[in-house]
Amino acid sequence: MRWTIRPKSAETDINTLSKALGVDGLIAQLLIQRGIKTYDNAKSFFRPQLSELHDPFLMKDMDVAVNRIQTAIAKGENILVYGDYDVDGTTSVALLSSYLLSYYPNVATYIPDRYTEGYGVSFQGVDFAEDNGFTLIIALDCGVKAIDKVAYAKEKGIDFIICDHHRPGENLPDAVAILDPKREDCLYPYDELCGCGVGFKLIQALASLRGESIDDLIPYLDLVATAIGADIVPMTGENRVLAYYGLQVINTNPRIGFKAIIEQIKKPRLTITDVVFIIAPRINAAGRMEHGQHAVNLLTETNMERAKVFASTIEKFNTDRRGLDKEITQEALIQIRENKEEERFTSVVYHESWHKGVIGIVASRLTETYYRPTLVFTKSGDKLAASARSVKGFDVYNALQGCADCIEQFGGHKYAAGLTMLEEQFEPFKAQFEKVVSESIDPHLLTPEIAVDAQIEFQQITPKLLRIIGQFAPFGPGNRAPIFMAEYLKDTGYAKGVGENGAHLKLSITQYGIGPISAIGFNLGDKLPLVAQRKSFRAVFSLDENEWQGNLSLQLKLRDLR
Known part of the structure; x- marks a missing residue:
């Protein structure tokens, strides 16, 4: 380590803040390190206010998205709320679908199957929409790179609204609206929202036109706080405000699905750490072990007895997930040691039988052990699928871009990504990834800080x-x-x-x-x-x-x- x-802040700054707040110098120093230098900054930090949230219409395409949803409702169209199978995706789908269903009945949900469809928008999902008469798909936590799937939907007369927070590619899909604060042409003041956070901005915009206030949306914040914690987005700006109020909801009046989980774990008061390590893995386990729709069912359930049944099913998924995660991690560690790969700048492991649902967790475990940019591969249909994890200070997404000629498709963030490739691309990719990382990483980043x-x-x-x-x-x-x-x-x-x-x-x-x-x-x-x-x-x-x-x-x- x-x-x-x-470095310690200037004594004059510490003394000034210390005096203004009536706290000792140590607290003042800690606040200054977090960019809090005035009484007003401190007031906002210690007492976040929902009034600090930005106007959702500052987000590029928000007005277009809202107009299209209002048109769909006016015409009685069927709306499909589509999201990824992880915590961010399933909470997003639960959030938007339950909000829309509070005043419009023609809404259904769709979570792709991790194993038969893979990450994000799928052709199978679009076919499902066509077969069931949906003319509007709202995709959450995915879609910003789904150019071919959105085009396929358009041919079938199905419109897309995309709510994503991943980095877009060079070209954007031909969707009706793309809400993504990471778009280069989006001037929204805060670009670190998770997918569920972007979904919340959409319901905030819809609510404002229905005469509802931000206070009316507080019950949805338990979902948003869970996604913020699980997706490891910065706990700053809007995320901190949303998480602060979301935790209050979780601890005072959570939705029925959360109550069912909390009853099982018997913990009286939850912190964001508890949400990340207790609540989120259970929600995630549904998509990892069986199907993400189980998580959506739990998170939208309003009957406590049914919620308890869903929660106990998900508890079993989580127990099974833990056993697999431990077993595969041990196999991967043996593979690294036997191939003497601890001497490399990267850890890249593969076994065709590894469970696709836990390779992301295994990648995180390997990164903790050897502290290298890490990829864990498994067989997925006729291709290979991988989860990537990185070390602090190194952008694994950029490194994957440097290996794009060996990859079928990829997406993600600075520290976590997913990708697919043909099996014959594996060895060339492995060599290329090691070369890209070894030439671009600062060696001291390979020692945890x-x-x-x-x-x-x-x-x-x-x-x-x-x-x-x-x-x-x-x-x-x-x-x-x-x-x-x-x-x-x-x-x-x-x-x-x-x-x-x-x-x-x-x-x-x-x-x-x-x-x-x-x-x-x-x-x-x-x-x-x-x-x-x-x-x-x-x-x-x-x-x-x-x-x-x-x-x-x-x-x-x-x-x-x-």
Whole structure:
């Protein structure tokens, strides 16, 4: 791990903000690091307001999209709400379909099958629309590169509205409207929305013309917050406002489908981290193991008994997914070691029988282990399909563009992408990808970095500090939980490995006789010798609240130690 300590802000700036807010210098420094330099900035940060959301009609094509939907409703057309099979796609479909159905009945949903249709808009989906009399498809979290499918639909008299957040290609599909803040000709003020976020802007626009206020749309924000967390988009700007209010909905009055999941996991209050690691994997498991429509059914269900049945089915999918994910990860790690691929700049693995539904998770696991741009391939019909994951600071999407002559099609983001290719293209691609990455990556990016916000003394660590930092939430990219570093630490003598095979490290730490403060280091069990026999050490950590048998206590969540 590379420890990078952020430079301290100017003392005058810290003192000015500290005085304006009535907080100590450490809190002022943490705020300035997040671009918060005035009282008004801080007020907006700590108390996000829905009034801060931008006018949806600032988005390119929004007026056209709304007009086409209103025309469809006036004419009694059948509308098909189409979305991808992951969390962002299924929440998007649940969001838009449930909103439209609240005042118009001729609306249905469609999620493509991961295995027979693959990612995004499919010819099969367009055929389904034609066979069932749909004349308008609204595609969410996909479609911005579906030039041939949109043209195919147009031949059949079916119009498309696309709500996407992925990077467009050189040419755009011939759709009625393309809502995508990443379009070069779109001047919308915030371009980091997820697919469900773009869908929310569409219902915000529709609602405004129906005389509804933003407050009327709050019940939909549990879906938006879940998509924001799961899709790992920046927790800044509109995303932070939407996630902030969405979490309130999840914790106070969530939709029936969420209630059914929360009842199973028996957790009284959820953070965005819980949403990412508890709620999202269950929603995702439907599309990974069976079909994404199961997730949409759960998220749109209004009867609690039926929702419980859907939730228990999805729970089984998630259990099966976990077993497969573990098994395939082990096989992939063996493949990397046997081929001595840990010496390369990239990790590219393939087995024809690997389950397509979990290769994205496996790619993430391999990236965590070897910290290289990673691709995991499997057989999908007569082609190969892969999920790509990257390391912080390296754009894997651009790297794939450099290998475009070996790829059938691809799409995605800076840090995650998907692609398909012919089997004979695999070896040329593997060599080309290694060449592109090795020639373009800064070698220090291959060592994971921990960005430390500030050095801290134990005497500064108080329940009040934890309480204020808690108000920095929701956390995510662009607004990570503050990371601290402390020196001259000693364990009180009770350090031990806990969990399976002692994988995690549990400590009770003092500094200069102050403490002890309990600490947990997940997957740091191998560091036990560094702290044994009361050796002095340094650590980087975040502050956390530990709940045990109904009691809350402050603890350090260790990230690394030396």
